[in-house]
Amino acid sequence: MSLLEGRGITKSFGGLAALAGVDFAVREGEIVGLIGPNGAGKTTLINAITGVHRADRGTLAFDGHELTRLPPERIARLGIARTFQIPQPFHTLSVLQNVMVGVVFGRRGTPMKAAAAEARAVLDFVGLGDKASLEPQSLTIVELRRLELARAIGSGARLLLLDEIHAGLTPRELEDAIAMIGKLRERGITILMVEHLMRIIMRVCERIIVLDFGKNIAEGAPAEIARNPDVIRAYLGGQPAIQGASDAGG
Numbered sequence: 001m002s003l004l005e006g007r008g009i010t011k012s013f014g015g016l017a018a019l020a021g022v023d024f025a026v027r028e029g030e031i032v033g034l035i036g037p038n039g040a041g042k043t044t045l046i047n048a049i050t051g052v053h054r055a056d057r058g059t060l061a062f063d064g065h066e067l068t069r070l071p072p073e074r075i076a077r078l079g080i081a082r083t084f085q086i087p088q089p090f091h092t093l094s095v096l097q098n099v100m101v102g103v104v105f106g107r108r109g110t111p112m113k114a115a116a117a118e119a120r121a122v123l124d125f126v127g128l129g130d131k132a133s134l135e136p137q138s139l140t141i142v143e144l145r146r147l148e149l150a151r152a153i154g155s156g157a158r159l160l161l162l163d164e165i166h167a168g169l170t171p172r173e174l175e176d177a178i179a180m181i182g183k184l185r186e187r188g189i190t191i192l193m194v195e196h197l198m199r200i201i202m203r204v205c206e207r208i209i210v211l212d213f214g215k216n217i218a219e220g221a222p223a224e225i226a227r228n229p230d231v232i233r234a235y236l237g238g239q240p241a242i243q244g245a246s247d248a249g250g
């Protein structure tokens with residue numbers, strides 16, 4: 001059974017259809033990649049799921065709850081956490097406190113001491129343990145993305161929506177990130193990840209959904225997607241996206 005299912009999701013901005021009837025489903029425990037050229041509608045889909053933007057048409061069900069009319073706070077409380085493509089930390093709070101906000105939001109009634117301990121554990125998990133007392137403004141962009149991830153994990157969500165959190169990583173950091181996703185998978189967390197880096201998509205996702213101009217153009221296992229003519233065509237003249245798929249096996 002699907003944990004999250006969208007049918008006919010449509011969202012226009014002015015005359016532009018950012019999403020033109022997208023259908024998708026994510027099963028519990030699955031790690032699904034959401035890819036497509038720039039402007040394909042990937043972030044808009046995450047915004048529609050999380051209630052940041054209300055879909056014009058379509059239905060979105062999460063664990064039996066219809067999301068399309070719920071405000072973002074209620075959707076988050078159902079157990080959906082996201083990261084933002086442009087990190088949005090609370091600048092006046094420390095790194096630790098930023099994660100504590102996620103913990104306390106997601107697990108209401110957690111005593112502060114327990115929330116701090118949980119936040120520390122999550123910071124260690126994402127490799128930010130030694131930055132806990134810093135302010136977000138002293139973090140690099142890569143560290144800020146990890147902070148976003150830590151806040152999302154800290155909330156205890158069942159479903160994580162990750163929007164290009166791996167951009168700009170060194171090969172070593174990429175390996176760490178792949179290991180981290182493996183551990184999230186072991187915890188039974190379901191992930192829908194927008195990602196341009198084919199290396200990581202090919203290694204961690206069991207299924208890939210491809211959007212182009214706000215429509216599904218393909219869906220399948222990584223190896224199928226890498227040789228899908230429609231997908232290759234969508235990327236031609238666009239970004240280098242699908243290259244790197246061939247060396248992703250190792």
Ligand SMILES: Nc1ncnc2c1ncn2[C@@H]1O[C@H](COP(=O)(O)OP(=O)(O)O)[C@@H](O)[C@H]1O
Pocket residue numbers: 013016017018036037038039040041042043044045
């Ligand atoms: N808030 C917005 N206002 C106007 N247009 C938007 C807004 N958000 C996205 N769009 C447009 O919708 C299309 C899809 O954008 P987006 O979902 O960000 O693409 P992706 O994440 O796949 O690169 C783009 O043409 C973008 O310019």
Ligand SMILES: [Mg+2]
Pocket residue numbers: 042043044085
């Ligand atoms: Mg985007």
